[in-house]
Every structure is written in structure tokens, then in C-alpha cells.
Amino acid sequence: MGARDYLVREKEILQRISDDRAPCLVSLVESWDDDQYIYHVMRLYPQTLRGRMSRQSEAPITDSQIKFHLAEIVIGLHWLHSHGIMHRDLKPDNILLTPDGFVEVGDFGLSRCAPPGVNAKYWTVENDFAGSPGYYAPEVVSGSGRYDSKSDIFSLGLIFLEMLTRRDAPYFRCTSVTQQLKNMRKRYSDDFFSSPDVVVSDDRARDLMLRVSRV
Numbered sequence: 001m002g003a004r005d006y007l008v009r010e011k012e013i014l015q016r017i018s019d020d021r022a023p024c025l026v027s028l029v030e031s032w033d034d035d036q037y038i039y040h041v042m043r044l045y046p047q048t049l050r051g052r053m054s055r056q057s058e059a060p061i062t063d064s065q066i067k068f069h070l071a072e073i074v075i076g077l078h079w080l081h082s083h084g085i086m087h088r089d090l091k092p093d094n095i096l097l098t099p100d101g102f103v104e105v106g107d108f109g110l111s112r113c114a115p116p117g118v119n120a121k122y123w124t125v126e127n128d129f130a131g132s133p134g135y136y137a138p139e140v141v142s143g144s145g146r147y148d149s150k151s152d153i154f155s156l157g158l159i160f161l162e163m164l165t166r167r168d169a170p171y172f173r174c175t176s177v178t179q180q181l182k183n184m185r186k187r188y189s190d191d192f193f194s195s196p197d198v199v200v201s202d203d204r205a206r207d208l209m210l211r212v213s214r215v
Contacts, residue, residue, distance in 0.1 A: 006109045007038040013085060013108040014040065020083075024076035026096060026106030042106075046099055049159070050092035054168040063202075066163045069095075069103045073156060076105040081149045084114030084123065088130040090155035091170075092162065124148045133180055134158070134170030141177045157211075164205055 014028035021027075030041040049069070053061065073095060080087055087094075087105065094107040110130040114123040127145045131137075135158055137151035158171050165171075174180040 004038060007040070009113075010108045010111070011038065011040065013111055013113065014042075016083065016085075017079075020079075022076070022079045024072045024102075024104055025079060026104045026108075043098075045096035045104075045106075047097050048093050049095035049097065049103060050168070052097055053092060053162065053166070061163060061166065066160075069163065070156075070160055072103045073105060073159070077152055077156065080105075080111075081152070082120060084118070084120030086112050086125065086149050087152050087155075088112060088125075089132055089135075090152050090159065091132050091135045092159055093132075095159070122148075131155075133174045133176060134172045136177065136180055138184060141181055160208070 011028070011031050014026070014031070016022075017025045018027040026042055026045075028040060028042060032039050073090075077087065077090075085108075087108065087110075089107060089110040090105070094105065095103050096106050097103055112125055112128070112130075114120050124146050125148070129140065129145075131140055131151075135155045137147065137154035139147040140151050161167075161171050162169075172180050172183045174183055
């Protein structure tokens with residue numbers, strides 16, 4: 001697929017979100033195209049979740065904010081998955097904060113939609129690698145070439161971990177698929193919380209994080 005094809009697909013998803021007034025998702029204000037370009041108009045967001053997390057020293061994110069933002073992301077993902085859409089590139093950089101402090105999931109350029117007539121709950125993607133280093137789910141990078149919407153849940157777990165530990169960089173910091181696989185094997189062979197930079201004191205938060213990161 002070319003860049004224009006990705007933009008057309010993203011426009012279709014954004015339009016579905018807008019038409020349904022879907023919660024916690026970036027929507028489309030207007031869109032048009034000419035012979036060279038496709039234009040998307042969306043609301044202005046002052047910062048990303050990544051930007052918010054990088055300001056810990058001046059404005060620490062609270063436990064209440066973490067719970068609220070996690071719930072918002074879950075609501076957005078639930079709408080996408082129930083409508084047969086995999087995000088496939090979920091990360092703090094693609095989660096945007098509104099001026100009022102709410103978060104909305106955006107950037108659907110790599111997203112995929114279930115084919116017509118296919119049950120949205122059970123459809124899978126095959127041989128179509130997508131995502132960002134540090135947030136790939138194991139089944140995406142393991143070489144099997146087949147995965148479903150649970151890959152988004154794994155990415156959500158990593159975002160949750162970053163918020164819990166007040167990190168401003170990916171938990172699996174890497175620049176390639178090979179490097180992430182190596183880091184993942186090491187982390188999962190040890191106690192997930194054995195690293196000194198991973199301190200989660202709340203037992204329920206630890207349990208939830210482990211559940212969504214081991215799908």
C-alpha cells in the first residue's frame with residue numbers, strides 16, 4: 001500500500017468514529033483531497049500522553065489520573081474492537097490530551113478493519129506487520145504472522161506500566177524488532193517487577209498490569 005492508501009483508510013475509520021460520535025477517540029472535522037494530497041482536519045490537542053508523562057518533575061501524574069486515563073483508553077479500544085477495527089500502533093504518542101485534560105486515542109494510519117461479513121470478535125490479521133518498536137505484542141513479532149485485537153491490549157498494558165512507574169520512555173526501550181524480542185525474553189524469564197525501575201506498590205494495579213501484558 002502507498003501513503004495515499006493509508007490516508008484513505010484512516011479517513012474511512014475517522015468518518016465512522018465521527019458518524020457514531022464514538023467516545024474517547026479522535027474524530028474528523030472535515031476532509032478533502034486533490035490530485036496530490038489528502039487533507040484531514042481534526043481538533044487541536046495541546047499535547048500527547050507522552051508529553052504529559054515527560055513533565056513528571058513539574059506536574060506529577062496522580063494515581064487518580066492514571067485510573068481515569070486508563071479507563072478512557074479502554075473505552076476507546078472497546079469501541080474500535082467491537083466495530084472490527086484493530087489500532088495496531090497504540091502508544092503514548094498516539095494518545096492525545098484535550099484542553100480539558102481528557103484523553104482520546106488517535107492516529108489510525110496503521111489500523112485495519114475486519115472484512116464485511118466477518119465477525120469482529122474473531123477476525124485475525126495475517127502477514128501484515130505493523131506497529132512501533134517497544135510496543136509490539138509478542139504474537140506480532142514472533143514470526144507466526146497471525147494476530148488479533150488482543151495485540152492492542154498488550155500495548156495498553158505497557159502504557160499502563162509506564163504510567164504506573166512514571167516513565168517517559170518505553171518499558172521495552174529498543175529500535176528494532178530483534179532488540180525488542182531480546183528484551184522481552186529477558187523480562188519475562190525474570191520476575192516482571194524485579195527491575196529497580198519498576199516499582200508498583202498497589203497489588204490490584206500489579207495484577208491488572210500483568211494480566212493485560214501477558215495476553
